[in-house]
Amino acid sequence: MADSHLTDIKRPVVFQPPDLTDAEYQTIANFVHKTSGINLLDGKKELVRARLTKRIAQLEMKNFKTYFQYVMTDSSGDELVFLLDALATNLTSFWREPQHFIFMAKTFLPELEMSRKRGKTGGPRLRIWSAACSSGEEPYTIAMVVFENSHYFSAGGDFRMLATDLSTKVLNVAKKGQYGPESAKNIPPAVLAKYLTKNQAEKGGYIYTISPEIRRLISFRRFNLMDPMPYKGPMDLIFCRNVMIYFDRDTIAKLVDKFYKLLEPGGYLFIGHSESLSGLQHKFTYVAPCIYRKLQR
Ligand SMILES: C[S@@+](CC[C@H](N)C(=O)[O-])C[C@H]1O[C@@H](n2cnc3c(N)ncnc32)[C@H](O)[C@@H]1O
Structure with missing residues (x-):
């Protein structure tokens, strides 16, 4: 018989990385293209998944759909800035291409x-x-x-x-x-x-x-x-x-x-x-x- 007091112990919430479906990826890629010109459509699914998963975990959300809805409804526009920040590649250096x-x-x-x-x-x-x-x-x-x-x-x-x-x-x-x-x-x-x-x-x-x-x-x-x-x-x-x-x-x-x-x-x-x-x-x-x-x- 299981000890009832043991089953009552609160376990730490373990973050389950959400799955990014092809349809969700397509929606995000189209949106990013429309707002920033950045073309994510050629095989960038893994990049999108990796970079946005961190943000979804921070916001304690469960999936990409909820996150995307949040971006679309955030009237301050801050989350859109955050999304584009996360996906842009910023590599640069002094005296690059001299x-x-x-x-x-x-x-x-x-x-x-x-x-x-x-x-x-x-x-x-x-x-x-x-x-x-x-x-x-x-x-x-x-x-x-x-x-x-x-x-x-x-x-x-x-x-x-x-x-x-x-x-x-x-x-x-x-x-x-x-x-x-x-x-x-x-x-x-x-x-x-x-x-x-x-x-x-x-x-x-x-x-x-x-x-x-x-x-x-x-x-x-x-x-x-x-x-x-x-x-x-x-x-x-x-x-x-x-x-x-x-x-x-x-x-x-x-x-x-x-x-x-x-x-x-x-x-x-x-x-x-x-x-x-x-x-x-x-x-x-x-x-x-x-x-x-x-x-x-
Ligand atoms: C790879 S860095 C290039 C930096 C620098 N021009 C160089 O050649 O070293 C590309 C930069 O473009 C910015 N970027 C991407 N899409 C943009 C857009 N739609 N409008 C303005 N900046 C954008 C990114 O945030 C990133 O900092």
Whole structure:
């Protein structure tokens, strides 16, 4: 006979990972595609299951259906942000795909300084957008490259940057401007010494902080590339690297057209090295691998 007092003992609730049916996966993938342009349809079921299971466990929900209903009915929109954060791939690094920065230093900046275009400060005006900036390594690299290659801008010339991403999680890292040694090792040592300070980290080891003179150039904002452009520009350079790879051709074509409209005539668009505009209808002129130029209005 079982001891009744033993059967009464409350056992800890063990979380049972829910099953993700094909139909649920399809619903989530379609929704994510519609809201962010991210295409999850090609074999990403395991990724979706793994990343959202953690969230479902945190919320103590039983299955994907309940979670998805929660996302759809959350009027604050916070859970949608959370869902997209969980599914976006944020991989980035300082000086990633360095040929773009070499092009900036050797071609773009000398060209700009020679141009007759004049801003408020009497010299040229420079506006750059890092669209899909992830945790900030890309916009900080761009700003350091400008300072290293232009006395005019490093001495206070009219230079501002916009850096946007869909994910609030990575934007918070970007705004802090603090990076560990693993990440900082991609910065050329002389540049590192000039624009970052090294401090003891709370948890041991070191942390590098981007200098205030670089940080104050950049406005970090949450922006979904699928949304209508709130920015008027005109921009001189747009970096949109390693994000269009997740979008389908139609989405890319529309986005590239928005970039075209926002660029100054003569401005450049930089895309990631595994991305291409070939086969798309667009008005840009090809300059070099992954570099395109707007020649006229
Ligand atoms: C792989 S990272 C690329 C970061 C950086 N551009 C680079 O090349 O190193 C892709 C970034 O795109 C962002 N992203 C994905 N979909 C987006 C969308 N619809 N609008 C804005 N950002 C998006 C992700 O949050 C992620 O931070």
